[in-house]
Amino acid sequence: MRLLLLQLLCGSPLLLSAQTLSGRVLRADSTAAPVPFASIGVKGKAAGTVADVQGRFRFPDSPELAATDSVIVTGVGYRPARLLLGQLREADLTIKLKTQPQVLREVTVRHRQLRPQVLGRTSTSGVAHWGANSIVKDSVRRREKLGSEFGTFLTSPRNCYVDDFNVYVQYNPFRQVRLRLLFYAVRGGRPAELLLSQDIQLVLTDRQRGWIKVDLRPHNLQFSKGQKVVVALQWLDAVGVTPNYQSFDVPALLPSPLHRIYTRDKSQANWKFYPARPSIYLNVQSWR
Known part of the structure; x- marks a missing residue:
């Protein structure tokens, strides 16, 4: 019988409550452009989602989530943003991510004896x-x-x-x-x-x-x-x-x-x- 890691990955599906937590992730600059596929996660819990191409996201609320839980929003190349889950329960939020200063990787000439x-x-x-x-x-x-x-x-x-x-x-x-x-x-x-x-x-x-x-x-x-x-x-x-x-x-x-x-x-x-x-x-x- 085939063993599926998915069963270990996903476990039982979350019980959906009537409320859906939602918001939008944008760049914190003059463009205010969306951050496509930003990650939204509740610290230490299997809750969250990924934003769509327009930076919009939504995921189900759950009795297992507390208002004081930390929600961390990340994007590759951006500084993480943190907020409380209770803030998402109160309103559809716009979350702005600041770009992370990038250290330019040194360009090297490849060694001859590779x-x-x-x-x-x-x-x-x-x-x-x-x-x-x-x-x-x-x-x-x-x-x-x-x-x-x-x-x-x-x-x-x-x-x-x-x-x-x-x-x-x-x-x-x-x-x-x-x-x-x-x-x-x-x-x-x-x-x-x-x-x-x-x-x-x-x-x-x-x-x-x-x-x-x-x-x-x-x-x-x-x-x-x-x-x-x-x-x-x-x-x-x-x-x-x-x-x-x-x-x-x-x-x-x-x-x-x-x-x-x-x-x-x-x-x-x-x-x-x-x-x-x-x-x-x-x-x-x-x-x-």
Whole structure:
């Protein structure tokens, strides 16, 4: 019987109350432009969502949420904004995010004696899966998945430049799926600060499956020897469902005691860890 990580990811659906919490996320500058796909999460709880392309968001209230809970609004390249959940209950808010000053990454000339290397898992088999399995026909539960994350821990054995990211999609019922690619530093065995300030998104169309590649050479991403990182995907949006397909899945080997993945239901929920190894890898160029 196939084991689905989705059951661990999502658990039981939230009980919807009559009230919906909503608002809009805009840039805190003269343009007041929307911040598309900003993440909205309740600190330490599996509640929140992702804004749409116009920066608008909404998610169900719940008796499990307190007025004093912290709501954290984030966008890649922006400073986080914090407010109390009680403020969302009182009004439809406009939340403004200030841009985060970016430290320009040093452009380096690649070392002449580079060696191609793979970090991660290139196999496509596995009995564990991450994705939207069993919820694709339920639009309410599909919305609840917005903002969930799934990541794998990697360690570079040598100094290296990152060429590209690769993920294997085994099933995909959607006309369009939008995911965000994230790279985290690791502190105390947990994902910490983001390593890139650019918002890197994957858009899969027409039920696209198989290996999906993202060219990362323009971002000049480098890892030091022995550096631990987390490579993660965040669920941003999905449009359309094909009746003949039942799931969106990324396979993973489970158990895999020497490897670890993490999941979290929303952008500010607590992390959950499992001894598994997903079909995700990086092509790198390393040197001693």
